[in-house]
Structure formats: C-alpha cells, structure tokens
Amino acid sequence: MKHILLITGAGKGIGRAIALEFARAVRHHPDFDPVLILSSRTPADLEEISLECRAEGALTDTVTADISDMTDVRRLTAHIAEHYGRIDCLVNNAGVGRFGALSDLTEEDFDYTMNTNLKGTFFLTQALFALMERQRSGHIFFITSVAATKAFKHSAAYCMSKFGQRGLVETIRLYARKCNVRITDVQPGAVHTPMWGEVSDEMMALMMMPEDIATPVVQAYLQPTRTVIEEIVLRPTSGDIQDE
Numbered sequence: 001m002k003h004i005l006l007i008t009g010a011g012k013g014i015g016r017a018i019a020l021e022f023a024r025a026v027r028h029h030p031d032f033d034p035v036l037i038l039s040s041r042t043p044a045d046l047e048e049i050s051l052e053c054r055a056e057g058a059l060t061d062t063v064t065a066d067i068s069d070m071t072d073v074r075r076l077t078a079h080i081a082e083h084y085g086r087i088d089c090l091v092n093n094a095g096v097g098r099f100g101a102l103s104d105l106t107e108e109d110f111d112y113t114m115n116t117n118l119k120g121t122f123f124l125t126q127a128l129f130a131l132m133e134r135q136r137s138g139h140i141f142f143i144t145s146v147a148a149t150k151a152f153k154h155s156a157a158y159c160m161s162k163f164g165q166r167g168l169v170e171t172i173r174l175y176a177r178k179c180n181v182r183i184t185d186v187q188p189g190a191v192h193t194p195m196w197g198e199v200s201d202e203m204m205a206l207m208m209m210p211e212d213i214a215t216p217v218v219q220a221y222l223q224p225t226r227t228v229i230e231e232i233v234l235r236p237t238s239g240d241i242q243d244e
C-alpha cells in the first residue's frame, strides 16, 4: 500500500529537505512507496522540489495552499480525502517568524505569526487527525523549535506561537495514543534556511543545515509502527545562538 504523506512548507528550508529525504528513502526501503503531497504558498518552489523528488523515484502531488487561510486548509484536506481517502503522515512544518525587540513587534507581526503557526497548524491537524483516527494509523510531526521551551529575547511572538504549538502536541498525544497514531515533536535550534534572511559566514558557522533535521525525521517515520520517537531535540554542537 502506498504511504500518503503531506509536508507543509515543502518549498523551502527544512520542509524542502524533509521532502527530499523522504524521496531518497525510496531507494533504500523497498516497502516504502510514498506519494509526497508537497504544499506551500509558492507554486514555483513546489514545482522545483517536486521534480527533484521525482528524480529520486518518488511520486509527488503539489497543492498550493496558505495554511493561515481556512478556505485553503479546507481545500487541501478535501483534496487529500477525495484523491487518496487516507493520510499516513502529516509533517506540520510550515511556519513563520517575525523577530525584533518586544516594543517593536506590531499587531500585524503578531497576527501573521499566530495565523500560520497556531491557527493554520491547529485546523490542518484537526482535519487530518480525524482521518487518522478513523484509519487507526498515522504519524504527525510538528516542527516546533527549541523556542517552544526556551525564551529568546527578540522572539516574543515566535516563542509564544511555538510554546503554543507544544500545547497542541501534548494534547493531541492524549487522543493519538488511543488510536495507534504516532506524534513526534521535532525541536530544532538554529538551522540555516531562508527564514533567517542573509546571514554572515560567522553566523552560518553556528547553525545546522536543513538536512540535519530531515534525516532523523525520516528515520523516525520508518521505525516499526509499534514505536514512536516522541521528541527529537537538535542543536548546533556549539549550543543555541545567544539572544539575551
């Protein structure tokens, strides 16, 4: 049976690396026959990553969707229900960050952050968890952050959203354990992705790379379904980039 996987924010950064790593796993795991549903707001990014995944031998499907828009969330989940009738893996990766001093963050920064990281993640998860609950199988990854448990001074709204995501992770576990669904909370420290914009070489030397996150995510999915890796915490070896 095919594995139906949805990766949000698959067009850039960590999500892109996760998509590619799932595609590469096809060669090494003969039983793993995935359809990678790749989603984000930018169609050109999705076309590019889709071609790369197909070159590795994986089937792909692209759906342009903004998870902060409830119409898009409904369209995305309806597409999965109608075309596949099931979902084996949801990677809740799409996320945004607006960074700055507490006094500089605006209402627009706040709403932009919460509408994607909290509202979008919540309603997408709610809809797809319902399918998993019915199937009595599935795996949901949340790419939260070390900022889901630790404060960073220029990240007030971002930290709030990530602490909030953790609230959803812990609550959904209570449901998931009753219906054979696996939940994995992935908490990376600094990763060099477009989210950071331009960074100096010195800064880059203090960061992880997207593939460093993608490899353990795919390994966690490929564990026997009797076992769930509940948390993956990844930091640059030199520790968090200080923000005090």
Ligand SMILES: NC(=O)c1ccc[n+]([C@@H]2O[C@H](COP(=O)([O-])OP(=O)(O)OC[C@H]3O[C@@H](n4cnc5c(N)ncnc54)[C@H](OP(=O)(O)O)[C@@H]3O)[C@@H](O)[C@H]2O)c1
Pocket: 008, 009, 010, 011, 012, 013, 014, 015, 039, 040, 041, 042, 045, 065, 066, 067, 068, 092, 093, 094, 095, 096, 097, 116, 120, 143, 144, 145, 146, 187, 188, 189, 190, 191, 192, 193, 194, 195, 196
């Ligand atoms: N980079 C880090 O240091 C780091 C550390 C810990 C955790 N994280 C988390 O890891 C996740 C990925 O971050 P990243 O660094 O890879 O960021 P990124 O390079 O900015 O990529 C984010 C991806 O999410 C998509 N996206 C953003 N908002 C969306 C929305 N409303 N609807 C649909 N797609 C959306 C973006 O594509 P479009 O703009 O085309 O939609 C893009 O494909 C985020 O949840 C982030 O909080 C990142």
